Amino acid sequence: MKQILPNNRFCRTSAALVLALATLSCSTDGGDDAPSTGKATPYVTRVVEFRPAPGQFVNQLPEYSEGDTPEDMNRKALEAIGNNRRGMVSLGGFGGYIVVGFDHTIENRAGLCDFRVLGNAFYASGQSAYGSSEPGVIQVAWDANSNGRPDEDEWYEIAGSSYPTASESWLDKAAEAGNDTRTQLGYRITYHRPAQEPGAPTEEYIRWEDNLQQTGYLAMNSAHLQSYYPQWLTDDELTFEGTRLPQNGIDLSGAGTNYALYRFAFGYADNDTNESAASAIDIDWAVDASGSPVHLPGVDFIRIHTGVNQVNGWLGECSTEVMGVTDLHLTGEELPSEGIGR
Numbered sequence: 001m002k003q004i005l006p007n008n009r010f011c012r013t014s015a016a017l018v019l020a021l022a023t024l025s026c027s028t029d030g031g032d033d034a035p036s037t038g039k040a041t042p043y044v045t046r047v048v049e050f051r052p053a054p055g056q057f058v059n060q061l062p063e064y065s066e067g068d069t070p071e072d073m074n075r076k077a078l079e080a081i082g083n084n085r086r087g088m089v090s091l092g093g094f095g096g097y098i099v100v101g102f103d104h105t106i107e108n109r110a111g112l113c114d115f116r117v118l119g120n121a122f123y124a125s126g127q128s129a130y131g132s133s134e135p136g137v138i139q140v141a142w143d144a145n146s147n148g149r150p151d152e153d154e155w156y157e158i159a160g161s162s163y164p165t166a167s168e169s170w171l172d173k174a175a176e177a178g179n180d181t182r183t184q185l186g187y188r189i190t191y192h193r194p195a196q197e198p199g200a201p202t203e204e205y206i207r208w209e210d211n212l213q214q215t216g217y218l219a220m221n222s223a224h225l226q227s228y229y230p231q232w233l234t235d236d237e238l239t240f241e242g243t244r245l246p247q248n249g250i251d252l253s254g255a256g257t258n259y260a261l262y263r264f265a266f267g268y269a270d271n272d273t274n275e276s277a278a279s280a281i282d283i284d285w286a287v288d289a290s291g292s293p294v295h296l297p298g299v300d301f302i303r304i305h306t307g308v309n310q311v312n313g314w315l316g317e318c319s320t321e322v323m324g325v326t327d328l329h330l331t332g333e334e335l336p337s338e339g340i341g342r
């Protein structure tokens, strides 16, 4: 049995043995890319589950082919982002997620960032406060029972800059623009499969309702006319739950032509550039369901979900993209976590 230790004492030898045994157990996730050598790689080697919410890149990133099963799509997601290939998967609208794993435990080293989720965030020309930031909420799991899988009670959320309440420099500006600027813990949304596929732009394409008694639609835009509803999922409605972040998209033109997606300070995926210190994550930022910090020796699985529920005009819905995950200790990037994003 693995233990969550009260501090960062971590016995690598026993953990390595436990992991070696765990990898002997059979995997059914379809996205397994076990290395042939004994040397750990700094990158994603498993996709345990890929379940995007509807979105404009869904069925394209990765591409769905008729007859594909969820396991096929896990495998395609791994082919895109595994082993530092740096292709891209899109998680669609709020709540869509991916769960990835590794061939080793990402160690939690005291005072240092431990990993980075790669995305396609960028700054607008000459700007550092906004551009294309589509933050994904990150959760981490330490495989405490060593069964080679992330169990429900093994997940902890990375407390980013707007956890548990919104705290960003641009919130007033966003509120003025009419955005919902609250962080909502335990947010839940259900999307409905469209009765038919319009194949043409429409504002009212995929209907949703949430647990705040709100309803709305994802729009179909002219750049993406394929179905936005994950075709490999047979359910006629898809429910997603998790922390929802403040709406960060502001139309600077006031005329629907210049959407700026404001950057959160730290602690999210696809929010800051892959080179920025503020896209790196310290496992010591993890909190339990009541918001109390936990001290994990390391993490075996990482889950990322799209954190914002917002449609930004012609840009479409805010959707987190994931291009990989890097273990910063194995790539030799030493980043003190103190002061990041603050």
Ligand SMILES: [Ca+2]
Residues within 6 Å of the ligand: 108, 109, 110, 111, 112, 113, 114, 282, 283, 284
């Ligand atoms: Ca750390």
Ligand SMILES: [Ca+2]
Residues within 6 Å of the ligand: 142, 143, 144, 145, 146, 147, 148, 149, 150, 151, 154
């Ligand atoms: Ca487990």
Ligand SMILES: [Ca+2]
Residues within 6 Å of the ligand: 119, 120, 121, 132, 133, 134, 270, 319, 320, 321
């Ligand atoms: Ca993105």
